[in-house]
Amino acid sequence: MQRETSLPSTADVGSGAVASADVQPLIAEPIEVTQLPSSGLLNLSRQQRNLLLLRPVFQLERDKMLGGDEAYRNAVQSIDTHYLALSALDLMMEATTVASGSTSSEILTHLAEIALRIKPELTAPHARRISEAVLDALDNKANNHREFSFDYFDAPSMTTRAFRFRLVRFEPDLDDVYRYRPTEEGYLVYLGMLDLSPEDAQELMEKMLELLVQRGSFKAALDIAQRARKLSLEYRQLIRDRLYQAYRAPGSVNWSRDMTGRLDLARDHVRKRQAEDARMEDAVQGSLFEASDLQTRESLVALRDTLRGAGLIRMQLVTDINVAPELFIEAQRAVFRARRPTGLPDLESQLLPQLLNLSSTTLANQANNLISALYPPSMPRIYDLNSVFALLLEQRFDDVVAEEDDGELERFVPLPDQFPQALIQQANDWLATMFARGASWRLDQLLEAAEDAGMSKTLRRCLVLILYRTFAPSESEYKTVSVRLMGESFQLDVAQGCNLEFLPKGEPDDIA
């Protein structure tokens, strides 16, 4: 997400005399509402995107009553899922102080406990189910855990654009334990719509804090300090993500190009924040000595503790940064491979990045080129002799994904039978009469007899089919007749082919 900030230098604040007028532009500036000269419309894209971030949380609340039995619907009715969603984000953020996030079971247990505290009469299975629904909503389970994607009207381009984001990530830590942690957008949902980078936002918070302490608004100051602490968490997570990424795939990172500058900035940022915090802590300590009102003293103590907590997180970040080069060298050593210059492109450093730049469509189209080259020959599998012809005649088409629009449905009209049922019955009856005479017949004789009997051409064609079917004992309807191939051909107006001979055989019972 693009973040824009323009803050006064720390020197402005260092004087200790920050007027309320100085604070005002700090809050107002990141939210730009400019009028576009071309269309006369306001550019509200950032605010729109920020609104969309909350949509998954709103959808969760809206859809919570869908599904489940009546008992569950009653149970979930008075549960505020907004609170649960934010609480889950909070848990994940706090968990980054000790690990790189929360495991799925930690979050589910936490949410179930909160749900039970909101509504003590909930049953344990219902509380569990609610907690699962909340986590699933944050991780977009409904859409197979893909990114959320919502459309918004983008005034500068006068088009509808898609905004894709995640609220949480489910990724492994260095010990390969999968943990959830909030994304930048997740932090933004939690911390409100102040769309600043964590480091800038921390500076902003400091200034507000200073102002509030000066004014004696300690309760508000405490709130701000707590938010600032969360920002310290986000900033630490941001830096740590990059470091972990570098440790995991040392081959893909150029330390001096990709990391050093960033870490120096982080170190500088922490140094400045620590100096500010020390000053602020002194100021709070001073106010604490002077304050006599119990409530004010409580707020001041909490404020001091929060400031110290944020300081501790920053110290952890300094430790992360200090050990980073060593850990990276360690990671590199683990996968150390001597590299000699070569004329052909290397897979890891050249081909893989280039291929990642190919469009999905090109990759999908080229897939079989690669797969057929990479895999050994696979023996075509034939499970049944019947499938041999199918296999030999098969044309190998590329796998095509069915289009979503399947076209219009048409009513299935069955093909009419070639011969009406009555006609088939007539042919069968006539044949039964002929076979009942006990004589042996040739196929051409029977057809000629039928013609002599004045049967139509259609009826005689029907006879041909019945007679040939009689050749297979399993298909034959005349169990008293055995059929054999004569080895000679016949030619008539309705049919031509191998002649058959129909011989009477014993009683039907014998045949069975």
Add this chain to the structure above:
Amino acid sequence: MTSPEPSVRNAARLAYKALHTALSPINDAEYRELLALYRADPVFHRHVEDVVTGLELQILDSTESRGLVVVPASRESRFSVRLADIRAGMSPDQKAALVLAHVAIAAVFFPTTDVLDDDNYSPPPSSLAACRDTLYALARRLKETTDLPADIPPELAPGWDAIAALPMAIPAGQRASASSVVGVVKIALNHMLQNGLVRLDREAVDDTAATYTPTHRLRVQLRELALRRLYEMAQLVTPVAKVD
């Protein structure tokens, strides 16, 4: 023991043995003898090549210890494996991810062309996690360093965007699913394992901890065939984004 005849029948027999990718001449005396004849007798050599060519196959390599390495001569060959044989009905994004997973696995085992050329080099065992991280970390880095136009249609978006958009893993997902990075890498590794391109080095209860090593066949197929195809594919890149 008599040496086999340099007949067409025996040539077809050798081709048959070569098609059984699991067979090794070390454990099969007939295979060993036919292979020795193939290497020694030019007439038999030609017979084998004719049989193999007639079957729309191609010989990549022959060694006494590892046998004859034959591959489908083209992607149209009835013996060639296609993406749909691995998993049917995938979306273009999933197909792209599966192709990239294969390349990432190959890159983990053989990062440079040198090690691919060096028959004495044995790649260290690697885990599913290593392959996953190679693919995902690179995709994320490209996402961070590339300024992709906001209005780019999905079908023209680069493959790293498809990978970075996938969830790393599906929580509680047991089956290898083409909808997560771990899932596609798992599908690719499982299929490579079934087809003798990698072998399971160490089994573990947790899939991500199991380690794999590449077989000789993977090295040969990559070196002699697939690397060139990959190189040709890489030439198809059309710049859609500005890289910082």
